[in-house]
Amino acid sequence: MGLLTPNAIHDMTSLYTLQMRYLLSTEKQITDGLPKMIEAASDPQLKQAFQSHLQETEVHVRRLEQILSALSDEVDDKRCAVTAALISAGENIVKESDAGAVRDAGLIASAQKIEHFEIAAYGSAREWAEQLGLTQQAILLAETLHEEKHADEVLTTISARTNRAASFA
Numbered sequence: 001m002g003l004l005t006p007n008a009i010h011d012m013t014s015l016y017t018l019q020m021r022y023l024l025s026t027e028k029q030i031t032d033g034l035p036k037m038i039e040a041a042s043d044p045q046l047k048q049a050f051q052s053h054l055q056e057t058e059v060h061v062r063r064l065e066q067i068l069s070a071l072s073d074e075v076d077d078k079r080c081a082v083t084a085a086l087i088s089a090g091e092n093i094v095k096e097s098d099a100g101a102v103r104d105a106g107l108i109a110s111a112q113k114i115e116h117f118e119i120a121a122y123g124s125a126r127e128w129a130e131q132l133g134l135t136q137q138a139i140l141l142a143e144t145l146h147e148e149k150h151a152d153e154v155l156t157t158i159s160a161r162t163n164r165a166a167s168f169a
Contacts, residue, residue, distance in 0.1 A: 016128045017071050018078065023121055024064040025077035030057050030114065033087045037111065040094040043104045046158050050111070053151045060147070063140045070137065086114045101165035108159045115152040122148060 009015050034054040041047045068075040090110030097103040122145040129138035 012128060012132055013071075016125065016132060016134075017068070019121065019125050019128065020064055020068050020071065021076065021078035022080045023118075023125065024061065024068065024075075025080040026083040026118060026121070027057055027060045027064060028077060029080065029083045029087055031061060033090070036094070037090065037107055040099070041104055041107055042099050042101070043158065043162055046104055046108065046162065049151070049154050049158060052154075053111075056147050056151070060144050063144060067137050067140060070134075082117060083114065086110065086117060089113070101162055101169045104162045105159065105166040108155050108162060112152055112155050112159075115148055115155065118148045119145065119152065 009018060034050055038047050038050045041050060065075050090107060093106035093110055097106060122141055126138050126141035126145055129141055
């Protein structure tokens with residue numbers, strides 16, 4: 001199929017392939033950004049959650065590369081501007097706050113924005129894979145979707161405690 005050019009989305013396969021390229025960019029950007037979040041977080045449980053998700057994200061990259069290699073000879077990403085903006089917003093939280101519970105609350109909110117974006121993108125991608133008869137790819141995408149939802153649940157649990165601490169900071 002090769003690289004998509006303007007107006008190259010002409011069917012569900014090309015749309016799906018483009019989505020995989022955007023998702024690969026998203027996961028690579030997250031892989032680059034999570035170490036900074038780990039370093040900026042104060043709460044040990046939050047640091048551990050970010051560390052665990054970094055390991056999962058590295059698996060997500062490999063899954064997407066596997067999917068893209070089955071779709072095309074070229075396994076490349078397409079920069080996702082939405083992810084870049086969400087990561088930038090999280091970096092601003094770090095720059096504009098002191099270490100502690102308030103920063104941790106901001107980091108959690110930033111991370112959850114990214115998780116929710118991924119949940120939406122992976123949900124659509126999984127459905128498209130099913131519609132295209134790409135059963136193995138749909139299974140891989142469903143695994144990643146489950147992991148993204150779990151990461152969001154973990155962050156929600158941590159935020160209940162962190163937000164209380166931030167309220168009294």
